[in-house]
Amino acid sequence: MTEYAARALLPEGLHDELPPAAEHEAAVVSRLVAVFAAHGYQRVKPPLIEFEESLTAGPGAAQGTGMFRLVDPASQRLMAVRSDMTVQVARIAATRLQKAARPLRLSYAGQVLRVKGTQLRPERQFPQAGVELIGVRSVAADAEVVLLAVEALEACGHARPVTVDLTLPTLVPAIAAALALPAALADKARDALDGKDAAELDGIPGEAGILFRGLLAAAGPADRALDTLAGLALPPAARREVQELAGLVAAIRKADPAIALTIDPGEYRAHEYHTGFGFTLFAAGVRGELGRGGRYDLVGPDGGTEEAVGFTLYVDSLLRSLPKPALPVFVYLPFDTPAAEARALRAAGHRTVAGLAPVDDAAAEARRLGCSHLYHAGAVTPVAA
Template sequence: MRDLLPEEARRRRALAKRVLDHFVLYGYQPVALPAFEFAEVLERGLGTFDATDVLRFIEPESGEVAALRPDMTPQIARLVATRLADAPRPIRLCYEGTVLRRRQGRARRHRQIPQAGVELYGVGTLGGDLEILRLAASAVREAGLDRFVVDLGHAMIARALLDAVPAGLAAELSEVLELKDASRLAAVLASPRAADVPRRIVAAIAALPDLAGGGEADPDGSLVFDRAAGLLSGTPAEAPLAELRALWDAARASPELGPALRIDLGELRGLAYYTGAIFHVFAEGPGEAIAAGGRYDMLLSRFGLPMPAVGFALYLDAVAWARDAAGAADEPAPRVLVAVGSERAEPLAAALRGLGVPAVAHPPDQDPEGYALSWRFSHLVRERDGAIVLEAPPGCEVPGAAAVPATLDDAAIAQAIVLKTRATPPGEK
């Protein structure tokens, strides 16, 4: 958990708004959800999280155990099942908010994760998966990132293989595969506990971490899919592999998706949650996914309303990190510091605010240049030689300072200032 200083908070808020507005443009309607719910309700949908990941407390009024949300998708599933059960389908919803999880490991620090995402309910076909994949790619681009990859997999490939293994062994194999520990995986599969597992299943599980590719070396994915088809032929994983291949082919045909696609059949994070296609989006910088999602057709049935569902979330801090690594431009809206005579400063600032420009009145004899620079005002308004002058704080670059006769009324001066601030880039170093 961390504080955000004004500039960081502004950038976070601007990024969240930009992404949420993009979702709305695609027909997804925003919903708002409580930061905590009764644990029994919330945990009904938490297939991906260990019980120790969830922060609980006793709700004072009811005495019930409540939990801070570690994921927003189960909350929206509960909302749909209880409040929107009779709504026409498909249902398209979007959200923005913060989840809180306990980090694993010795320190077990709390982790606060701001995110924005979408949920598509009532579309159980490849078309729904494709809509979500395309929207994820376009949202990442809208956030200012042009270079990223989308790792695409299918949760049921690994699950179908692990279902053919005794439960205790399957749990260990799932953990090892999630960690991508190849040497430990080989040791477990060679142990006496795996002696009765069909050799074809053993060979397929052993190969999962290596069934990844795409990109320039294998643009159509044929190397990975052909090898996987040979390994999975005659196993329960054959059908989900065919589903994934169909989605892959359709996604590759999309200009916004094709160049970014990669295959990863060994990705098991969230295995208990998803029932079909899964994907993670990566970009330079964070060293972790900037977005993730997939299909979870069984989730709503936990709340009494069976319905197919697919969605994804963007992790806003990771996206911001990737933007910084990519040198993505950030153009904040103008902010004007009005440092003119005391009788006129506030009316002029009010006139600017009335036109939608953030403005603050400041005494002209209290170092307005330093104040504007410290608090990142893009423009400074001064009074010189009978004119109202719009200029940049020292060290900032706003070409062509504008001068307006001081005899004009505040509304006219404000109009002139607004035209100038919107015609030049904000004064950033």
């Protein structure tokens, strides 16, 4: 490899999107944001880099270790490249849009970067898109965001089933608190439930063990899961949470009876900061999740909190899960095609490729340039492959 070719290699986890993938990504992001907009979510666009301490505030703390850091020569302060946009949208809602009417509906889409990829997602740059519904806690708000996430995925060409997996990350803590379980035991139970470790749960004695094993057994399709949970002798606080979740399931079903809902009441990881339900979006046959969301507390400028619910879609996973986009059709225009005719073709929706010099065989030249069609004698005709 020449020196230039060696230089041209990209860092691990970073890559170029080529035609037609780059256009497809942009189209999918546009479609997502258009669906958000149709539901009254207005777009905000925070910068790619900020002061590090802004990006690690509140819910950003968990992302702190994954961000690229750099010193701002202007302020001599540490900045970071965002690894998640949620914390930025929360900052905007809590500061510049503090006086905007609540509930406040915001959407976002953009690139995020992280220092290290994972085995499942080796990319270090990927596009995110999502919404936040801020300043309200209700089943109606929760249902709105879950339904919106599904609608947005489907608008991108996702055939059903998109599955929504609901979780209650606050349920195990509520049970542990009610039964006054030692913290170590509560943590053990939480990890075991999160990891679906039945053997570990078998070792937890008494009422707590029965309940935790019950949560594990409940995991599955929503209606069956709710039935199982209803049969458990849950403490009142935990019962209220389950009832709220049942209300959410009912509200989702009312709006869209066909939606595939599952419940995993013990799932916790990646939902640590949620203050109510959490949800994860999957598509049949697609490795990994397409997005994730839930209810959380947005920390305001005076330290007070606002209740909020939202989700983030992982656009790279989404793109991998969609059918390949149709290749655009290009029409070759022989050299010196009058500008007005070329304009009329484009106005009619054609993509034109102008010949820049006369050629002997226009059809051959069209094929060479990847054009499936040729403009000749006032008509667009296919060229044989």
